[in-house]
Amino acid sequence: MTLAAPLSAPEAFPALDPALKILTAEGCVQCNKCTFSCPVHRVDVTFSPRKVILQAYLGGGDAVSERDLWACLTCGECQAVCPTEVPYPAFIRAKREQLRPTMERAAPCKHGGFKEVVARIMARPGLKQDRRAWIGDGLKVADKGDVVYFTGCLPYLDGIFSYCDSASIGRAAIRLMNAAGIVPVVADAERCCGHDSLWNGDAETYRKLVEANAAWIKKTGAKRLVTTCAECFSMLKHEYPKVTGDLGVEVLHFSELLEELVASGKVRLTKPVDLQVTYQDPCRLGRHAKEYDAPRAVLKAIPGVKFVEMDRVRENSMCCGVGAYSTCDAQTKFMQQERLEEAASKAETLVTACPHCRIHFSCYIDGRPVDPLPELKIVDLTVLAAQALE
């Protein structure tokens, strides 16, 4: 038996690359909790954040394989259970940015690269858009005001995911705001928030989008900015300030605004909506932005709604299976099957507060589920709340 260790220590210690710096700021103790929590690991036992970290410690940043780099959902379940709070998603993000130019899979975006193409188009200077065509009659929006409604991709999503009617989320949000006397600003100058560009390593596009959005947001003079998208929210609230400094507005997820409007009596949810519902914590709203309570408060304020929690919630919630549209494969389907089975065991309707979770789950249900699923509807929180308006 050979007991000599064949691992050789590197002769020189190169300066740490940015990704490895992230891993060493909070060090891994190899307890493996990350791996046991990882939804990808559950369907692919060879995928392991713990393993990737040890490889990186021993071999430097180049030791991350393409598979490991792109299979990660960046959902943050690993970080939530980590006793040393190693920011594994941030490591993957930095690694993607670093390796993207040299990797064959330079455009991992699914759906023909739709989201990536849209982001790049929106990053162009001088872009002209009509971002209000979807709103429809009877709803009031403005060019100036105290509250900006950042719609995100909603107007564009229905071009691809026509079965989801994502624009209905925006209409519901405006209707609820109008009911409270708020006429929100919906700006033609709005660009993609850059979420997918940032998480898929396209730093240049991300920077252009941030700068473009920051410029028009600051010009509005608005006091508050609200969005119905968990991804936009995590970007605008937590990531933009790292690039642009203070945006000069208070950034809210729509559930936070709605909780406030209901509590103050400015919005009255009085029409019963008789449903038993459960709630999917979107990774970007929950683990990334730490907002767990506002959506639950809204659900509890809707008359007739019976709210039942799933077993894995809040920090331990399971991802919808797709992160930044970078991965959607057979394994994604198994993750979605497990999560939807859990939801269906609790309620007839799964409510989420992110249009992308809704799209990914709806896509799975409308496609070919790997196993039979009980009847389950996927509904956005804002749409559900609007149903309770008289």
Next chain:
Amino acid sequence: MADAILAAREFLQDSGIVHDAGELRGYASDASFLTLGTPSLVAFPKDEAECVRLVEFAVRHRMPIVPRATGSSTAGASVAPPGSILVDMERVGACDARGHRRGLFTPQVVDAKGQAVDLSKAGVADELYVRVGAGRTADEMNRALARHKWVVGVVPSSSYSTFGGNFATNARGNGTPAYGAFGDSVNRVRLVTSSKEGARALEVTDREEIRRLGGNHGLCGLVTELDVRIAPILRAEDMLCVILQIESEDPEHLGSVIGGLMKRVAASCRYFAGEFLFIDSGIVRPTDPIRKDAVLGAYFEPPPGKRRMVLLYRGTRDGMAALPGIAGEFPDVAYREITYPQFQAMMKVRTAATGKSLQRVNVPGCEDFIIYDPARFGQVLVRMFAALEGAAGRPVGHHYPDGIVVHYRPQAPLRRQAIEDAWALNLRLREAVLREELTVEDRKEHGLGLALFRDGPKSRHEELRALKKEYDPANVFSPHLLDGRAEGAFIGTRFVF
């Protein structure tokens, strides 16, 4: 050897057993941060049948196999040398037919005779077990049992470790004062062992034999299924959770008072958990919500110049009836009853305290030892704190009826030199406290791992050699552990930073 590895790879491919044969540096160590190099292959069997095929192959080709569960042991038991197959057991009994791990499942509950039981109709006094795959964890099982208000009886601090791993290391933890070590809480074990010609799937139901096998360090076979003791969650009105606090400039005084109290508690109380920790300013982040807790927050503001020690007990009100009186006999000790959620919040701090300081990381290694005589606790603390002078981190531990287990991990910024310094500190600490006259013995809690046949008790060596002969006559399971020289190298010296 190269031919054997090639044959093993072909075998794994042909038999459809999921495996990894590429970049294996990620399997060079476990939470011990010890290494023997990298294994030649990593296999991930999904059930007993695949385990049998693996063992048959290993016996036929005389290829060593090293069982690994979560790899959260800090003793290096699941570190595999070159030329071996590392067998990751985490999927066994924990996945569906497709091989996917299912996070949610319905637990199969049996009684002491192995007969199925409807948990919703069970009484709190019933002796019940869950029949569970070796790859399941207490965390998953407790989630599955929660709706019935039952929990796993013995849960080590890392509730993410697998039951198979808990059995292999005979882990202890929450519940041990009531139910013993993990091996004591198991009523039936299935394992795949070797024979001279191939593999055998065995079922062991004799409790004495199960106790012998508890803590076998993977030397005897691949554990595939166990019946694991479960316990009812106490009603709030029946449960007593207590926090005791003492502070002093003098560690000897502190240790001797608490040691005396522990001795009285062990003699007069029955409890499920007895845990202690030392509080310093770096134990939780400034933003941690526990600092704002109306009751617990004050415990995190230690007076300058003094060490503050906190002791936590949880048990039934009946079993702990003597505790207030005992605490009253020690004027330096402040006694307070807390709620179960507050106890859990403190336990979260206690569990993280070995693994986290502010912006620092622990360095695993020699971090747990048992003091059999609580009267020596003060002397041990004096030596311990002298060795730790100037170092970050703080000791935590358990009070078990048979002694006090202390965990300490030096904490350092994750830079190679700092890690090496912390490792050296570990070695100094060993030197300072592992002394017979203090009744201190090395690594009781997480097993002895690579040091099993170097540092462990000689009587246990004989038992393990006898067990290995019986269960692994082909000597394919972790044969390197029998070699006292296989102590492994500290992998921190090979990091690229």
